[in-house]
Amino acid sequence: MATHHALDTRAEIDFVLAMRRRWADRLYPALKEEYDAVTGDAPPAERSAAGETTETLPLYPWFAWMERGSQKMLWRAVERAVADEPAIELPAAPKGSLELHPEIDMPTWYTDWDIHVQPGGVWQSDMSARTYELGAKLVMLGGNDDYLFHRRFVETCLAPLEGKSPTRLVDVGCGFGKSTWPLKKTFPEAEVIGIDLAAPCLRLAHAKAEEQGLAIRFIQGDCQATGLEAGSADLVTSTMLLHEVPRPALEATIAEAARILKPGGLLRMLDFQYTGDAFRDFQVSQHGARNNEPFMPGAMSADTLAMCEAAGLVNARWVAFDERGGGRLESLAWPTRSEWHFPWAVLEAEKPA
Ligand SMILES: C[S@@+](CC[C@H](N)C(=O)[O-])C[C@H]1O[C@@H](n2cnc3c(N)ncnc32)[C@H](O)[C@@H]1O
Structure with missing residues (x-):
């Protein structure tokens, strides 16, 4: 943790972090053990049936409460930790640019929810962006402190661009930029554009x-x-965006990406997919409810491949992404891990040349 925080704030953050780690690496496997003991050799194949059984298990209320309860504790600790941070200072002579549109029409599905249980969401003030920045690190349980996750996405998912000279790369739902910076570092000659609804995050x-x-x-x-020109981008990316939007917006986002891609351009969108393990997938779907990500189950069961096809993209597929190992995998299958973790995956498609 950053050392400039007051000792009690650091202690509070360390406590929440330790609690979340134990929730993931002790409580989740213990819950699975209870589940296996009840279901034996015939575990339910369907998520809903796995859910009905899970809900009868003694550990489940603890598991469920600790996910939401520790998330609330995390934001309280983080808000205190960033309270003394200065306002975001914008450089007088920037190399890049910031184009804010205060008149923008924010969808009510975006403003009505405190996403991730973060009080007030990420879009209301500079403090909400700072809170999100520190909270996002903690939610990854210390596993993304130097944004390795996002670097690995760029390193392993954009191989077709290697040796090419792309001229425009667009990162939609870019948040406070941790998915956008590595694009520019990797392709310094290209125009890199980050788009988001939240002005504080963009600042x-x-x-x-x-x-x-x-x-x-x-x-x-x-x-x-x-608002970008049709056929102008070599690449459209998003990371951790798709599951946050309702289904019509998901469809529109994919169609818009297809519109702005050049012929031969790439779509690469990192999100989650169900694994086929009914127990695990039930917990993933419930994460949406417990973490105020109400559109997550709908997005995960949406036919995104058909949406890509309808938008004129070809070769659409999902591949697994192993953030702790080598990043992008060749198929939609993940290495086995006993602790709770997200089934990250990448939606890939191309615009016909
Ligand atoms: C979970 S964050 C991911 C941010 C970033 N890509 C990352 O990986 O750190 C999702 C972001 O999508 C943005 N977002 C949600 N709906 C959006 C929309 N309709 N248009 C643009 N951005 C949106 C949110 O403001 C938020 O910054």
């Missing part, structure tokens, strides 16, 4: 990009209608 993304000497164009906009 932070821009300030942090400039600190790193990265000339990135950040635009306040909606991933469903970016």
Whole structure:
């Protein structure tokens, strides 16, 4: 943890972090043991049946409460930790740019929910962006402190661009920029654009990009209608966005990405997919409810491949992503791990050349 925080704040953050780690690496396997003991040799194949059994298990209320309860504790600790941080300072002579549109029409499905249980969401003030920045690190249980996850996404998912000279890369739902910076680092000659609804996140993304000497164009906009020219991008990415939008917006986001891609351009969107393990998939679907990500189950069961096809993209497929191992995997199958973790996956498609 950052050392400049007061001792009691650090202790509070360390406590929540330890609690979340034990929730993932002790409580989840213990819950699975209870489940296996009840279901024996004939575990339910369907998620709903796995859920009915899970809900009868003695450990389940603890598991469920600790996910939501520790998330609330985390935000309280983080809010205290960032309370003394200065306002985001924008550079006077930036290499990149920040295009804010205060008149933007924020969808009510975006503003009505405190996403991830973060009080007030990520879009209301500079503090909400700072809170999100520190909270996002903690939610990854210390596993993404230097944004390895996002670097690995860029390193392992964009192989077809190697040796090419892409001219425009667009990262939609870019948040405070941790998914956008590695694009610019990897393709310094390209115009890199990050788009998000949340002005505070974009201000932070821009300030942090400039600190790193990265000339990135950040635009306040909606991933469903970016306003960018048709056929102008070699690549459209998103990370951790798709499960946060309702199904019509999911369809519109994919269609918009297809519209702005050049012929031969790539779509690479990192999100979650069900694994086929009914027990695990039930817990994943319930994460949406417990963590205020109400559209997650709908997004995960949506036919995103058909949406890609309807948008004119080809070769659409999901592949697994192993954030602790080698990143992108060749198929939709993950290495076995006993602790709770997300089934990350990448939606890939191309626009016909
Ligand atoms: C979980 S965050 C991921 C941020 C970033 N890509 C990352 O990996 O750190 C999802 C982001 O999507 C943004 N978002 C949600 N709906 C959006 C929309 N319709 N248009 C643009 N951005 C959106 C949110 O404001 C938030 O910053």
